[in-house]
Amino acid sequence: MKDRNIHGVGIVVSNKINNFVLGYAPINERAMTLILNAKPRALNIIALYAPTLDDEDEEIEDFYRKLKSCRRRQVKRLPKLSADQVTNFNDKAMRKLEPRFVELQVEDPEAIWQTLKQSLVTTLEELSQDDQITFRQPWLSVKTRHLIMERRTIKARGLDSSINRELCQSLNREVQTATRRDKNLYVKNIRSEIQNHAVNNNSKPVHEDPFYQSEI
Numbered sequence: 001m002k003d004r005n006i007h008g009v010g011i012v013v014s015n016k017i018n019n020f021v022l023g024y025a026p027i028n029e030r031a032m033t034l035i036l037n038a039k040p041r042a043l044n045i046i047a048l049y050a051p052t053l054d055d056e057d058e059e060i061e062d063f064y065r066k067l068k069s070c071r072r073r074q075v076k077r078l079p080k081l082s083a084d085q086v087t088n089f090n091d092k093a094m095r096k097l098e099p100r101f102v103e104l105q106v107e108d109p110e111a112i113w114q115t116l117k118q119s120l121v122t123t124l125e126e127l128s129q130d131d132q133i134t135f136r137q138p139w140l141s142v143k144t145r146h147l148i149m150e151r152r153t154i155k156a157r158g159l160d161s162s163i164n165r166e167l168c169q170s171l172n173r174e175v176q177t178a179t180r181r182d183k184n185l186y187v188k189n190i191r192s193e194i195q196n197h198a199v200n201n202n203s204k205p206v207h208e209d210p211f212y213q214s215e216i
Contacts, residue, residue, distance in 0.1 A: 008029050008032070009030065009031065009032050009047045009049045013034075020038065021034065021036060022037050022042060027066065027070055028066065030049045031049070031066065031067065031070060033047075034046075034047065046070060046071070048067065053172050054172075064165075137179075139182055139186035140179065141178070144175065144181075144182055147171060147174050147178055151168060151172060151175055154167055155168060
């Protein structure tokens with residue numbers, strides 16, 4: 001019996017773009033391609049629903065293997081351009097860009113540099129703020145937080161290579177193990193505190209302190 005796909009991905013296009021659709025091809029439940037009639041050549045769009053690091057390793061590897069095969073097929077389908085087509089395309093592009101070059105020539109080079117420098121400084125400051133991780137779980141140990149930050153660094157590099165994917169999967173397992181260990185120790189300490197108060201016949205902190213109420 002032929003396998004049935006009960007899930008899938010899709011691409012929503014406007015009525016204007018729909019007039020340029022040459023075709024589409026569903027690959028599997030996680031990928032499909034859309035071909036648009038563009039100039040100087042057709043435009044191939046691949047829509048994906050990528051697996052997460054929580055999925056099985058075999059499923060992740062199968063996804064990237066099929067994606068690589070799909071991209072290889074798309075490259076083979078690209079039409080070859082003649083010398084006249086390339087020249088015509090370059091001429092049109094330069095005609096559109098020429099007014100922008102003229103505007104840049106009019107501006108003061110020092111003003112351009114100051115604007116560029118300010119943009120770089122602002123971007124770096126925003127990136128620096130984004131890199132500061134706020135941990136919602138106060139019970140996470142320093143070691144576990146370092147593992148989380150290391151995993152985030154690997155993800156930021158990209159998971160295109162098998163080395164990065166394997167390293168990220170390994171760190172993901174370490175983070176999960178360390179997080180469970182920290183949480184168990186945290187709960188154990190709370191229970192010890194409650195038992196100590198019970199032994200001393202002092203239940204007031206347990207009933208009034210929101211710290212205990214939130215964890216019971």
